[in-house]
Amino acid sequence: MSEDTKLTKAKIRFAEEGRFLTGTTSTPDDDRIPPGQGLVKGFPVLDLGIKPDIAPEQWSLRIYGAVESEVTISWQNLTNNLPQTDIVVDIHCVTAWTHLDCSWRGVLTNDLMKLVALKPEAKFVMIHGSDGYSTNLSLEDFLEESCLIAHTMKGEPLELDHGAPARLVLSTLYFWKSPKWISAIEFLTEDQPGYWEQRSYHNRGNPWNEERYGTPVKPAPAPAPVELAEPEPLPARRKPSFWDDLKQFLS
Template identity: 50%
Template sequence: MLGKIFHKAPASSNVPPGQSVTERFPVMTYGPTPRVSEATFELRIFGLAEETTLSWEALLALPQTRITRDFHCVTHWSKLGVSWTGVLTTELIRHLAVHPEATHVMLHCYGGYTTNLALEDFLADGCLIAHKLEGQPIPVDHGGPVRAVIPHLYAWKSAKWLSGIEFMRGDRPGFWERNGYHRRGDPFREERYS
């Protein structure tokens, strides 16, 4: 059965070490799945930034981008060529008043989940605040209505059900980082655990 779901990546591929490729998109979640409607969605910006809250309409009013990137889970699977639509983090930050001393962000989610990122990782190529997966609204099990997509790091950094972005001076661990996961999570370095 496993051979029908996952398969080894070709030796010439750009799949990180220790990963198997899947055509499916497994759902990995810790805890109950939050149910957030577009009407009640809010993205709070706070910390070392001028505090503001973006509604669903305000998020969609920002310039939108579609990216296609590979998606790597710390549990050893990769899905190649996943298409996401949303606001690039580099575009989002252009519309925010962020204090120059900010070095990190903490992503906060409906349901209480958090994950930390260095500001340079949050603003890396292809990172976005996504609301579409393969051209359709993101299903709730995959983090809809809005999730982060941080494609160069393991998927736990691509926080589902995003509700807030906290800009911080210095780093502090989020949920999985407090529970033994690596602070950064680079899949090509196999930064799975601390």
């Protein structure tokens, strides 16, 4: 992962300032638009400044971690061999914009999981993108009924700006939880922070609870190297005397 970009640093500052917070909460049943959000007609593009251009036939999705055996999903599997589902959902970005009625097509995570044998201790998920991005989810959120590995947006193949060839779409959380350019799904036994969760964003990101920001969570530090005690110096070796040399000569 490269150093934080100007945009990344600005968003970190927004988090530190509590930008866009209203201090109110709601529910999807009461309000279609979460607190503090404003409607947009277009679809703003935000990323880390890295846009990996991957040909669909070269794309694959690795599923690993707390599973009985690793699984690799090819582009052919994603677009043809697995069940295809169409959804229409509202998208809510932590930067306070909402885009209504966005259509997507792809494979539901619930259908994807029919190919995966999880270990009993798997409770969390880390989603990885080819740009080096990552975000963490609970297993429950990952298996939300409309959560989708999408390859089509508004009836057209995903564009590069929107995460082509494939991305996650999880509309029940802020959109930073839906990585573009998805490359791997890692199942975890313990929760770990992803890219933005390490940079002041909330660990979950429920829009109706206005879970925009939280205390930065840093990855566990690597164990400190063990410092070995200095060895005791060896006693100085006595310089051989004349008699030592003589004994050596006579032996």
